[in-house]
Structures are given as C-alpha cells and as structure tokens.
Amino acid sequence: MKSIGVFTSGGDAPGMNACIRSVVRSALYLGIDVYGIKYGYNGMIEGDIYKMKSYSVSNILQKGGTILKSARSNEFRTKEGRQKAYEQLKKRGIEGLVAIGGDGTLTGANLFYEEFGIPTIGCPGTIDNDLYGSDYTIGFDTAVNTALDAIDKIRDTANSHDRVFFVEVMGRHSGYIAINCGIGGGAEMVMVPETSVTIQDVIDTLKAGENRHKTSHIVIVAEGGEQGDAIEVAAKVSKELPKLDIRVTNLGHVQRGGAPTALDRMIASRLGMAAVEGLVNGQKNSMVGIIDNKIVFTNIKLAISKSKPINDELMRLVEVMSI
Incomplete structure (x- = not known):
C-alpha cells in the first residue's frame, strides 16, 4: 500500500x-x-x-x-x-x-x-x-471530565440554595456519559436510555433523600432518556413535588469541545x-x-x-x- x-x-x-x-x-x-x-x-x-x-x-x-x-x-x-x-x-x-x-x-x-x-x-x-x-x-473521557467540571459547580449552588438540579448531558442512545457523570459527580439518580427509570422512581428517590435530611439533589438525565429530556422530567417531578426548588441545566455542545x-x-x-x-x-x-x-x-x-x-x-x- x-x-x-x-x-x-x-x-x-x-x-x-x-x-x-x-x-x-x-x-x-x-x-x-x-x-x-x-x-x-x-x-x-x-x-x-x-x-x-x-x-x-x-x-x-x-x-x-x-x-x-x-x-x-x-x-x-x-x-x-x-x-x-x-x-x-x-x-x-x-x-x-x-x-x-x-x-x-x-x-x-x-x-x-x-x-x-x-x-x-x-x-x-x-x-x-x-x-x-x-x-x-x-x-468520551474528555466529555465526561468537561461535564463533571460543570456538575461540581452546579453542586455548589444546589447546596447553597437547597435546590434540586436536573442536569442534561449528551447521549441520545447511550447512557455512558450520564452514568460516569453520575458516579463522579455524586448524583442521586441517573436516567439513561438503556434503563426504565420512571418519574415515580425519581420522586421516591427525592422523598427518601429528604427523609435522610438531604437538602439538595443532582439528577443526571441523558438527552435520549425514556421519560424525555431534563426539562420534561423536571416539569413532571415539579407537578408532584411542588415545594421543591427545581432547576434545569443543559450542558449541550460544551461537552464536545476543549483540549x-x-x-x-x-x-x-x-x-x-x-x-x-x-x-x-x-x-x-x-x-x-x-x-x-x-x-x-x-x-x-x-x-x-x-x-x-x-x-x-x-x-x-x-x-x-x-x-
């Protein structure tokens, strides 16, 4: 050749x-x-x-x-x-x-x-x-580390204001980024396309956390999750748990860039x-x-x-x- x-x-x-x-x-x-x-x-x-x-x-x-x-x-x-x-x-x-x-x-x-x-x-x-x-x-490794850097910062403001953050990461058909970010970022729950996590599962997890006196939560949502994107999931949870201060962050294409x-x-x-x-x-x-x-x-x-x-x-x- x-x-x-x-x-x-x-x-x-x-x-x-x-x-x-x-x-x-x-x-x-x-x-x-x-x-x-x-x-x-x-x-x-x-x-x-x-x-x-x-x-x-x-x-x-x-x-x-x-x-x-x-x-x-x-x-x-x-x-x-x-x-x-x-x-x-x-x-x-x-x-x-x-x-x-x-x-x-x-x-x-x-x-x-x-x-x-x-x-x-x-x-x-x-x-x-x-x-x-x-x-x-x-x-993959760079994308996870980029997302983790953002999640760590989101955790700071979540703790300061006793908020629940739904953070959307890339992964239309794959939950690898979400899972690794969930573990590395200390998330309370991860929603990925490969598993059937229901809105009720999220609600139960958040309630259990409150019972253990947790005042802030991070939920990682892969963009292709079965229950919808982070905005949709957050809206459904908020309807059932209206007292929670819920915010949504979509990390988007920032995950594709950088050294x-x-x-x-x-x-x-x-x-x-x-x-x-x-x-x-x-x-x-x-x-x-x-x-x-x-x-x-x-x-x-x-x-x-x-x-x-x-x-x-x-x-x-x-x-x-x-x-």
Whole structure:
C-alpha cells in the first residue's frame, strides 16, 4: 500500500486531532503517502483533498475539534455521490482509508467498501462511547471530565440554595456519559436510555433523600432518556413535588469541545497507529478498538449493528452511593 486517505466525519470529538496526527506520522514512518480529506464525505465527493506532511499535524495534539473539519453528507447517501467520491480517490491513487467518527461514519464506510472495495479502517471517534468493539471511544473521557467540571459547580449552588438540579448531558442512545457523570459527580439518580427509570422512581428517590435530611439533589438525565429530556422530567417531578426548588441545566455542545485529556490523547494515538498498521497488514473493513488495554479489530458491520450494553454494576453503584 503506497497511499492512504484520512478523514473525520459526523460529530466532532476531543482527540480527533491526536488521531489524525497519529495516522499521518505512522503512515509517513512506513513510507506511505497520506492525504487529508476535508469535510468528511462531502470533501471526498468534491475533491477537497490534499497531501499531508509531518509538519501538517504539528501542534494539534492538544487541540479539540478536527483540523480536517467535519460535515454531514446527504449526497454520499446516493450511489451517484459515492461514485464521485470513488473517482476522486482513484484520481489520486488512494488505496486505503482511515475513517475517524461514530456510527454514521462507519455506516458510510461499510457501504463504500461493499460497493468499491477500498480497504477501510474505522477509528471510533464519538463522545458517546457507544460503539461495539472498544472499551473507550475517542472523546468520551474528555466529555465526561468537561461535564463533571460543570456538575461540581452546579453542586455548589444546589447546596447553597437547597435546590434540586436536573442536569442534561449528551447521549441520545447511550447512557455512558450520564452514568460516569453520575458516579463522579455524586448524583442521586441517573436516567439513561438503556434503563426504565420512571418519574415515580425519581420522586421516591427525592422523598427518601429528604427523609435522610438531604437538602439538595443532582439528577443526571441523558438527552435520549425514556421519560424525555431534563426539562420534561423536571416539569413532571415539579407537578408532584411542588415545594421543591427545581432547576434545569443543559450542558449541550460544551461537552464536545476543549483540549483532550491525557487518556483521550493516548487512546487516539494508539488507534491511529493501529489503523495504519492494520491497512498495511491486510485489514479491510474493520474498526480498530481497545479492549482490556489491547488493540483489537472488529468487522465494521458488527461494530455498527451490535449494541454496546451499559455496565449494570455501574448503575448499581449510582444507587448505592446515593443513600
């Protein structure tokens, strides 16, 4: 393999730049030309592609976001769009791809491989940590720490005013951020898409806390929770417990930004190098991940089709620590 392309797609995640850097320098170390594809699949279709050198990725390890930019591509969803993308890669002699992103990115990569056969390795880049085949995804640790910093500050004002705060974190289909924030932030309850926590459960927990003379509470709500978002949940609880001073905070996209933590830099660097070496060693339609601190490759079809269950022990830890 003499030439590969690297791109980021979908939602950005802290550590994507560290992964780009690792891909570029690993490829150059092995004597492989590497091209940066800007704006994801859109850039692939439009030919927004440039040759990268070692200096192209200098001083980006510590930066959030992605220097290759990211965009969603409706045109790539069409056969004609994918044909255009293939022609752009063929024109430049690109023989393999490293796709950094989440579920949507890998879904596109799988379809592209099935139609045109270009070997592709996916690097799981999403703060949600919801891809099967890796214990951690790039950006997850940073997102949790960013959210925790805010939750610690919210706890201060909750204690000062005897308030109940419902804090919404990202995780439309996954509760990993919420659970880790709940444990690390000392929340009384966590509501995630994977479990059926009812409004009555929340009410009972808050009442039990009051009986133990707790004057403030934090409830973490994943954005995709079964009972609705934090505003909806808070409204339902307030109707049943009107005496409580209830406030809502949505942490939103702040969780996607900022300098990546040391862990995310390490994970991204390991995955980037492994992706390049995987292409060289014949991996074709795989996602590279880390399980039990070891590099593993999982077929992309499996990675995007199999759900990654939450750890029941962690949910139990939230419950035990809330008393």
